[in-house]
Amino acid sequence: MKNHLKTPVFLFLISVFVLNTFSSIAQNKITSPEEFFGFQMGADYKLARWDKIVNYFYELEKQSDKIKVTNLGPSSEGHPFLLLLISSSENMANLDRLQTINKKIGDPRGVSEDSLKAYIKEGKAVIFESMSLHASEVGGTQMSPELAYDLLTKDDEETQRILDNVLFFMVPCFNPDGQVMITDWYNETVGTDYEGLSMPYLYHKYCGHDNNRDGDYLNLQESRYMAKAMYVDWQPQAYVDHHHMGSYGARFYVPPYCDPIRPYADPLVWRELSWYGAHIAYKLEEDGFQGVLNAAQYAGWGHFGWHWITPFHNIAGMLTESATANYATPVYVHPEQLRANTRGFPEYEAQSTFSNPWPGGWWHLRDIVAQQKSSAWSILDLAARNKETVLKTAVIKAQNQTKRGAEDNVKTLVIPAEQHDYLTATKMINKLLQSGLEIKKANKQFVAENRVFGAGSYVISLAQPKMGLIKNLLTETHYADNSWTRSENGVPYRPYDLATHTMYEFMGVNVEGLHSDLISDFPILQELENVPGTVEKGNSGYWIDGKQNAAFLVVNLLQNEKIQIKRVDKAFEGLHPGDFIIEKAPAEKLNEIAVKTGLSFLPLSKIEQEKIHTVKRGRTGLFQRYYGGNMDEGWTRLCFENFGFDYTTLMSEEIKEGSLKKKYDVIVLPSDRAEAITGDLKGQNKLEAEEYPEKYRSGIGKEGVEALKEFVKKGGTLVTFGNSFEFAADAFNLKVADVTNGLKSTEWFCPGSTLKVDFDNTQPLAYGMPDEGVVLNFSSPAFEVVPGRHNDDYTTIVRYKDKSLLKSGWLIGEKTVAKKQAMLSVKYGEGEVVLIGFRTQHRNQTDATFKLLFNTIIR
Template sequence: MLSILLFLLIFSHLNAENKAQKLKAQNIGKIETPAEHFGFEPGADRMLFDYEELIDYLQKLDNASTRLKLTEIGNSPMGKKMYIAFISSEKNIKSLNKLKDINRKLALNPNIPEPNRDSLLNKGKVFFLATLSMHSDEIGPSQSAPLVAYDLVTTEDSQKREWLDNVVLMMVPCHNPDGMNMVVNNYKKYKGTKYEGTQMPGIYHKYTGHDNNRDFITLTQEDNRNIARIYNKDWFPQIMVEKHQMFSNSVRYSVPPAHDPIAENIDAGIWNWSKIIGANIATDLTKQGLHGISQNYFYDEYAPFFSSSSTWKNVTSFLTEAASVKYATPIFIEPTELKGYGKGLSEYKKSINMPSPWPGGWWRLSDIVSYEKASIMSVLKTASLHRHEILKFRNDLCIKEVSNGKTIPPYYYIIPLKQHDESEFVNLVHLLKQHGVHIYQLNKPVVLDEKTYQKGDIIIPLSQPFRPFIKEVLERQKFPVRHYTPGGKVIKPYDATSWSLPLHMGVKVDEIKNPYSEVLDSAYVEIKEIFKLVTEDIPHDFEAAVFTVQNNESFKAAFLGLQLGLKVARLTKAANISSRTLAKGSFIIYNNADKISSFKTLIDEINVPPIYISNLSKVESSTMKIPKIALVESWLHDMDAGWTRFIFDSYHLPFKTVRPGDFEKTDFTKDFDVVVFPNNRKSVLMSGKIKTRSGELIIPNFPPEYTKGIGKKGMTKLMSFAENGGIIISWGNSSNLFQGILEIKQENNTKEEFQLPYKNISKILKTSGLYCPGSILKIDLLNDHPITLGMKSETGIFYNGGPVFATSIPNFDMDRRVIGKFPEKNILLSGYCEKEEVLSNKTCLVWLKKGKGQLVLFGFNPQFRASTNTSFKLLFNSILLSKIND
């Protein structure tokens, strides 16, 4: 009887599903066109739809068509649902789960028996992932999405139907939903005024703005984790494109292959497939009369922190870049204004990298939409034509990389349990697992390279399909120097040149260059669950929990504890507790029976255990409170301030944002204890204008209410705040604010002029040949200083050519201390630096005093893109400095 009921249930479900599919098929003729749904043709002049309107249309297509399935993939940082639209033949859409399983096997299994593999290759389809408009001012790709979807779900063209039989298009209609709405709403606000098409003030993301595609190693942002999960763990597509826009006065459309330098760890086959795909896009678009297509131009494929980090997971990945308009407002470009830039096209002329130049004239959003739609169709065609080869290549590469891991050093990476910062050790393991890396743990002690590793240490074999990624992010980077001509000018990288997670996070990782197969074959087991350090339960009776200052998470515990109403103190002297020495600066969170639920909330969020203490009578400490923090953020797409907000929010550090134009009306002395200046240009902060390298001031493309600067009066107020005991923290170019003659207004209305005892000498060093595009450099730190609590005596910092300081003997009520300086030699740890020797013994972190005020100036970003965890403590300690004479 039970089997009959089960059969009836299955039959009823299948019958209902078939009816739904038939209903969809009947509705194809009733599908609304994009123009009918939006009230205008996408791409029309001065017309834009927002994210909700876009998703509403795709949901209509999902309801009406058997060729499209819309699936949620997570939420944006501001809570909007994100989706993939699967577009393919009806048969493929009905079989998505089976095809997904084939993808997984081809991507991850190097040991498929040949008959089985042949079967998978015959049944499998190429999955082509397209992510649109992650940069929200690059609006064209998302505006083209409805046209692409409508064409493919309604087409009766036999060629396109064949593409859909062989390929599954996975279209993320908008990578950045929050930013899309910000940009669209801002455009509509000013449409019809003289400010139509001006830039959106602020950043088009909760935190990162344009930097959201620099996050695909560290995966700090929720929307990026949603995208990365597609190719790391869920769907394993074989091809991926990330669709962008670029400057307006050059080529119309940039397609692969990219320019040198390229990543050393990527198999040659990936680059060759990108050439085939790119050549077909260029050919197909030019054939359709779409001119100005370039290849090997401007952008390189060296760094993996873009979403094309999928390349390091054996996905043929690339960017396309369309020339921009003013969002939806057309622009006219004179032929004399068209230029070639940098790598691959030094002149805007017919060349092998652009055989059919665009002549100039009107350029519209509809043009961008046309190029975007045509490029998607071209990739579908290529993927269809080469379906079997592409699928086979994916599994061949899986086999090859696993074999490389067994035959080419390094063979393993080992992460010892004993670390200076245990919390970042745990974070590193979590991060690698998010990337789809298989992580193992030693189940017994082993001796490798004359070093004993303990049971519980983490071991990562490189005989994995994602070997290129593992090696890329765990080794130190050595930039592949290439020249335009023999012995000529070096081809410079597009972005930073270091992403070594051990150095960025401050975690010791050992590289094992001998195979040791006999020693290790049975010495480790895979970590399947969420990794955590072994912890004891919260005791029933304890006076306090101590969190060691060496851990970044301890700062989070302290800040969260205060937020939850717990009493928090900080050790003012090192102490021996429970046979363990706790360093000066460690945090004490006291037990309170009335707050035990709050304490449990805190413990649940922290990834390392505290030390529970029953008696703290001999401990010297001071009660801690969080200072009132002002975070200075300009309206001019201030990404570094956005990253700083992210760090503060992640560590439960409250703050208030203050804009430069608000300085004159802000009572800093009354309202704040600390003012933080993330990296920004002095000209932007002071006057709201951009100062070029030639010294020319440019009015930015923003409505005037967003281009106000601090001004002289605002700066005077800020320095009076410092004089009265305030703390100023500044890094990067913002530190130039405090160089030269400054002014304080005294209570009796008199003014005092002074100069702080430092200056920025980076320009002098650059004339000596210093060039550092973003690398990890070694610095020596002053021991036992409040700013360096919890730090080793030397560390790595991310340096990209920022300020270098020279201090001087102070006058009057001023003082200075060099907190961090570059060593005499062996400065570069990872990345690329020309003439590093000019940095020898130069200062990069300085503490200054004026009256009761303190300034901490960093020549580097201590929180760069939320990826330089090893220097977070320097920032937190600076914020927690004790006031002078308190």
């Protein structure tokens, strides 16, 4: 009987145990990417779309306490911008404490050595990795669900060490808008004749491929999210950005960079890149990957995008570059198609940094996903194994840089309150604050080194951890000119991007250097600056300062309200050419605009009508094309929108229809090749263009050229930037030559440098500009009027100085452009063609020359 009674009880207990076990398993079961998406990440002909990927990460968050998903906000076009944190549940419960430690390690000023030792022992390595910043480089975002899944489900010693010792922040898609565009484009074309073709328009509303050039100016919403996370909230010890490169070289580039390197980073940063890179390369080889290259191809002096600017934040900033496929369509590479011939990689042969060449064959998206996951994991593994070394090195870098700043010849930078454009100076300060710099603001007038600085001046000590960033952005810099940057016969190697990224010069802000450490009790800025605009009425109304870029935003807002505005042509009563006058306007509207823009409406005592004219805002068309789009056009859109300019996107077909003067007063041609504007493509470019569906081909053709000529003859203004000059010169038969045309790089070479110029601010197109300044020349045309019967039709607006042209960057052959025109206007019928040779609105960064564009529209 006992046995009879025992059996049911035993079976019952077993069943309860089994049910509880299965219930526990069910609660802890984590959905794999393959289960969720229905295919393996990187599978041929399959791309997971961003909205589905977002849902997957939120599903993981429900299933595990080791992942935290944060939506930092909407992208430029409204998609979620996610930041993931993956770490142990214990670390997740202790984030406030760990963040405090992270900040002390990143900026150890005033912290005792004993406290720092304790922080190093208690703290965790903070690692950031971002994926698919370039949306066409799909591998990183496709890899990210699998990387997260592996970290959450593996239970081996290595994984546990990572979770225990690392706070891993992952941006699974740096460009959500582009990811959606690319995925939709690929899905639309897969299985058709157009499968694998690059998308015909920009894969970001404003910048396309250029979003990795925004780690300093933070013009894009996505950049501001990243900056707050990585420059302010958490300072990582290492950061890696996962990219793709061409299909016909190495299979995978990993750190470190090759030479030259940009100055002012702590030397330990460059050692760290070699350390991390060696570990990544070793683990890739261990895992059987071929074709891995390091210490070649990508130089340590690059643009100031994310992986190249982070070393100056004392972060080991790196990138990986995978050989690409045609999105999710595999490519076949013949052995003879494999090429090298780049920095540190002269031939496609085995070398110490490329010990295992890939022989060719099929290349799949899955290959990219696998190698990127291996590299991403390796960074975490090395940091976890050496957590205390990583944190100790972070402290040393911050201390070293602070000491270097304190001992530098220039120890303090002052941004005086008195500026040509004080609101742009404030805008620059806010960009620097978003980059995590310590900035003080003078609450009273002060004297330093026999100079008087007004209240409201900003003071930046170089004795702080991000000294290297300050030196690069706010002091004159020069690109290396040595054996790393020239061939044996003296031919210069082009920098990866610009030769300088001197923010203060681009933005036209005056920065004064002091040789002493300015000791003051001025308060440290704790939040972004907000300049309050004021409104004060005079006997004849109001005036606003035409030197301020923000004046054009104010004018556009007033014009939207149908408020009449006048502009000064000759000085009177303290006003200067370019200032704006408002005689009558509702006070409440002016107050609203003053608060919004920070610009003050000043009292106008009297008006001299013969010295002013009524402002007309031109109806503006901005030319856009296909064949991958034009980044200069995208950035121009952002510039227009930031300053309230209405514009219409103008495509080839509308231009060819003619009658343009009925709709437009101003047409802008962003910098582009003449054949890309006309559609008269030749050779390989023509063959590639003809691969696209008819609706995605562009070019204005002969009909469009005639339509533009008619537009200008009837009183329109055609504005050309940079290389679009060639189109205008040919189409309009202008008697203007580009003096740089056809020269060898040993004769003329200006790869993104600031050059000194004179502005003729008596001309309406240069109203509001200073007498002299700098412009950004990026292999830009410089003009010379060919002698003829109508020389008086050509008016110089901006002219290069006669000598000592270079301010920052690299310049060879200054005599080529000395005293030549940088910008001019040409009469044509009743209208004009405006030729702006330099980068007047380059990436929405060159605020110093925005007015030269704005003045073509506000006349």
